[in-house]
Amino acid sequence: GESVGLHLPTLSVQEGDNSIINCAYSNSASDYFIWYKQESGKGPQFIIDIRSNMDKRQGQRVTVLLNKTVKHLSLQIAATQPGDSAVYFCAENIRTGGFKTIFGAGTRLFVKA
Amino acid sequence: EAGVAQSPRYKIIEKRQSVAFWCNPISGHATLYWYQQILGQGPKLLIQFQNNGVVDDSQLPKDRFSAERLKGVDSTLKIQPAKLEDSAVYLCASSAQGSGNTIYFGEGSWLTVV
Numbered sequence: 001g002e003s004v005g006l007h008l009p010t011l012s013v014q015e016g017d018n019s020i021i022n023c024a025y026s027n028s029a030s031d032y033f034i035w036y037k038q039e040s041g042k043g044p045q046f047i048i049d050i051r052s053n054m055d056k057r058q059g060q061r062v063t064v065l066l067n068k069t070v071k072h073l074s075l076q077i078a079a080t081q082p083g084d085s086a087v088y089f090c091a092e093n094i095r096t097g098g099f100k101t102i103f104g105a106g107t108r109l110f111v112k113a
Numbered sequence: 114e115a116g117v118a119q120s121p122r123y124k125i126i127e128k129r130q131s132v133a134f135w136c137n138p139i140s141g142h143a144t145l146y147w148y149q150q151i152l153g154q155g156p157k158l159l160i161q162f163q164n165n166g167v168v169d170d171s172q173l174p175k176d177r178f179s180a181e182r183l184k185g186v187d188s189t190l191k192i193q194p195a196k197l198e199d200s201a202v203y204l205c206a207s208s209a210q211g212s213g214n215t216i217y218f219g220e221g222s223w224l225t226v227v
Binding site for chain 2: 031032034036041042043044045046049051089091093096100101102103104105106
């Protein structure tokens, strides 16, 4: 069935360290993947995306890696800051005639000062 | 650029009552989504519109939930009658037409059913 899952529900890192958030997906028809950040009381905010014809994409302090062989997606945050504390969701775009975007359950990132 | 606007932000109702949420998407965005987010879970798609037509409502509980986007811009999501398990955040989002376009979310409408 369609599912996007995460390996760890919570992640705690020291300020300044790098964070890695992992995500597994199961739908081979997915052609586009997105990472969102959701702070308490707010809607999800776009961080970075990657298309299925790529295996890596870099943004400002963030990198997304896509491994289609094992259907795995990861978000790397460099030099994690207290403001990075939030829940992170991976989402996949599944083509179903049209398309729809399916979200995983999320990983809560805690940054220790 | 103005973001996705939603109202009301918070609503508390008793079970079996009705409630309606309103959404104004980003100007020019053809695709509009309503997601339900239960505490501790990821957003679940309820319904997706392309202009004023429904392209996916497979997870919308149609016996109690309804949504419309009559003029292809604003949208309303209604719940009648509400159940306790409907307590959640209702997120509206929009994107430009087509797959692979960033989905932008509103701040959400928080519903508590007591």
